[in-house]
Amino acid sequence: MAYSDKVIDHYENPRNVGTLDKNDENVGTGLVGAPACGDVMRLQIKVEEGKIVDAKFKTFGCGSAIASSSLATEWLKGKSVEEAEEIKNTAIVEELNLPPVKIHCSVLAEDAIKSAIADYRAKQASRKKAAAE
Amino acid sequence: MDPFETLALPRRFGLDLKLAEARHLELSKTLHPDRYVGAPPNERRLALSRAVEVNEAWRALRDPIKRAEAILRLSGLEAEVGETREPKPSGAFLMEVMEAREALEEAKASRDAARVEGVVREARAQLGDAERALARAIDPVLDQGGGAAELRAAIPLLGRLRYAARLLEEARNAEDDLM
Numbered sequence: 001m002a003y004s005d006k007v008i009d010h011y012e013n014p015r016n017v018g019t020l021d022k023n024d025e026n027v028g029t030g031l032v033g034a035p036a037c038g039d040v041m042r043l044q045i046k047v048e049e050g051k052i053v054d055a056k057f058k059t060f061g062c063g064s065a066i067a068s069s070s071l072a073t074e075w076l077k078g079k080s081v082e083e084a085e086e087i088k089n090t091a092i093v094e095e096l097n098l099p100p101v102k103i104h105c106s107v108l109a110e111d112a113i114k115s116a117i118a119d120y121r122a123k124q125a126s127r128k129k130a131a132a133e
Numbered sequence: 134m135d136p137f138e139t140l141a142l143p144r145r146f147g148l149d150l151k152l153a154e155a156r157h158l159e160l161s162k163t164l165h166p167d168r169y170v171g172a173p174p175n176e177r178r179l180a181l182s183r184a185v186e187v188n189e190a191w192r193a194l195r196d197p198i199k200r201a202e203a204i205l206r207l208s209g210l211e212a213e214v215g216e217t218r219e220p221k222p223s224g225a226f227l228m229e230v231m232e233a234r235e236a237l238e239e240a241k242a243s244r245d246a247a248r249v250e251g252v253v254r255e256a257r258a259q260l261g262d263a264e265r266a267l268a269r270a271i272d273p274v275l276d277q278g279g280g281a282a283e284l285r286a287a288i289p290l291l292g293r294l295r296y297a298a299r300l301l302e303e304a305r306n307a308e309d310d311l312m
Contacts, residue, residue: 031227035219035292038299040230060234060303111221 003063004097010067015074018056020044025127028120030112034104039065043112045076045084047120052076052084057112064102068092068109076113081120087113136190136203144275146201147268148194157191160184197264198298201291204271209281210288219288222296230296237300241307249307256301263294 003011019042020027026047033040039061046054055073059066071092076084089106092098098106137144140156164184169177193199205214212218222230233255240248270287274280 031224031231033222033227033230033296035222035289035295036215038295040227040234040296042231058231058235060231 003067006096007063007067007098010070010096011063014057014066014070016056016070016077017058019058020046020054020056025123026120028116028118028123030115030117030119032108032111032115034061034065034108036104037061037065039105039108041065041069041108041112043069043072043109043116045081045116045120047081050080052079052081061108062102062105064096064098064105065108067096068098068105069112071095072109072113081117084113085117134186134189135207136193136200137207139186139190140194142194144204144207146197146204146264146271148200150195153191153194157187160187197260197267198291198294201267201271201287201294204275205284205287205291208275208284210284213285213288214291219292222289222292226293230300233300234303237304237307241310244311246308246311249304249311252304253301253308256297256304259297260294260301263290263297266290267294 020029022029022044024046028045028047030043031040032043039059041057041059041061043057044055045052055076057069057073059069072087075087087110089103089110092106092109093103096106135144140153140160142148142153142156161184164180164187166177166181166184169180172180193203202214205211233252237249237252239245240252267287267290270290271284274283
């Protein structure tokens, strides 16, 4: 199957590969997987004053899964958490010209974003609760 | 197609692979085109398509992932197996997968053959565990005439098998690269 130029570009020069400190209370970590292909994707965001100041990812999977998560980290930086929540997999499909058989890779990236935000929010909630006690 | 039926074998995950291979060889011989020289064209065509089916059945049964998929599909879980339809793996399990893949990546980057070999062993052990777990989840249900409702619990185990197979594949590739 032929990959689009944009997928190849992200695959060969992935942006923002790496790790943020998962114990940092301003860092949200999303860990998701696609059992049907044996893929695993970790996406992390660092939030300061409601804005995403950094995003990192690590994906073991096909070119489309790597490209989807790489693109997601590019899009996340500079967005507010609320804006980040609005990122849809269909936008990733459009940007990367993913074929129908690879749409599930973009779904995985959207799940990873949502899961990172949920983790960040859960940390903030427990911090507030701890401060109130 | 039911690969078990094609090779006249009982539908089980814990399959006797030696017997399955023997059936495949036996049927392939019987259906070989050399035995149909001079036979009517429709008989020749039929033998050829049966031979293709026998090969496909053997390919589906010798691979534990395809074998499990075949059983689940034939048991009415077709719509719940494959692509994005399978349940999401637990966070703890994904953490283990991520750690194993990262350890392999590091071992590869530092060209540490002993560590790569360690991952190969680990992946083999995981694969064996997943196969045994699948046999326990599938075979007693089939023996007792159970169906989709009882077999649904095997789907996450199939996911584990695929993750283990992927790890083994990657670890073996790394091993080849280091040789």
